[in-house]
Amino acid sequence: MSYRVVFLGEGRVGKTSIITRYIDGKFSETQASTVQAQNFPKSVKVEDEMVPLDIWDTAGQERFQALGPIYYRESKGAILVYDITDIDSFVKVQKWVKELHKMVGTNIAIAICGNKIDKERERVVKQSEAETYAQTVGARHFNTSAKSGKGVNEAFQYIAREIMIR
Numbered sequence: 001m002s003y004r005v006v007f008l009g010e011g012r013v014g015k016t017s018i019i020t021r022y023i024d025g026k027f028s029e030t031q032a033s034t035v036q037a038q039n040f041p042k043s044v045k046v047e048d049e050m051v052p053l054d055i056w057d058t059a060g061q062e063r064f065q066a067l068g069p070i071y072y073r074e075s076k077g078a079i080l081v082y083d084i085t086d087i088d089s090f091v092k093v094q095k096w097v098k099e100l101h102k103m104v105g106t107n108i109a110i111a112i113c114g115n116k117i118d119k120e121r122e123r124v125v126k127q128s129e130a131e132t133y134a135q136t137v138g139a140r141h142f143n144t145s146a147k148s149g150k151g152v153n154e155a156f157q158y159i160a161r162e163i164m165i166r
């Protein structure tokens with residue numbers, strides 16, 4: 001048995017890149033868009049326990065999203081990703097939180113990743129605002145960069161731990 005964790009967020013925010021960084025320790029500047037959802041089994045060590053996760057990468061682009069609910073309905077955790085240089089992608093995260101709470105319930109563990117922090121100078125989403133928002137919906141906010149690797153382990157650790165204790 002493994003616990004399903006779904007990645008959701010607008011196209012090009014870095015969902016596939018965060019997963020690739022976590023699982024393979026790699027990053028590609030030319031990562032192609034996800035056309036079809038794909039899963040990656042991965043066990044995460046939390047203290048002395050292994051928490052088996054089934055990580056689902058979904059397609060962010062609207063035209064590939066027809067199967068949406070199939071991927072998140074059974075999820076125990078969600079990692080919602082936005083790009084700190086794109087305000088619309090942060091608005092989209094807020095829509096996903098509402099959708100998940102409605103469709104899956106409020107017990108789902110949610111991590112919100114403000115990704116591409118290696119592009120801090122181009123930031124348009126205020127960190128304090130994103131953190132406050134995450135708190136108000138019972139989620140945890142992480143600053144991540146799939147490029148440098150910053151914050152990526154922390155987000156997975158958080159989700160695995162929350163799934164274990166909920």
Ligand code: GTP
Nearest residue numbers: 012013014015016017029033034060116145146147
């Ligand atoms: P969809 O499959 O379309 O939903 O996109 P996605 O959210 O999976 O994004 P993807 O991982 O394909 O990355 C999109 C682009 O952003 C690629 O060119 C990546 O190289 C780039 N990218 C992803 N993460 C980062 C990051 O942390 N920093 C920088 N500078 N670029 C990133």
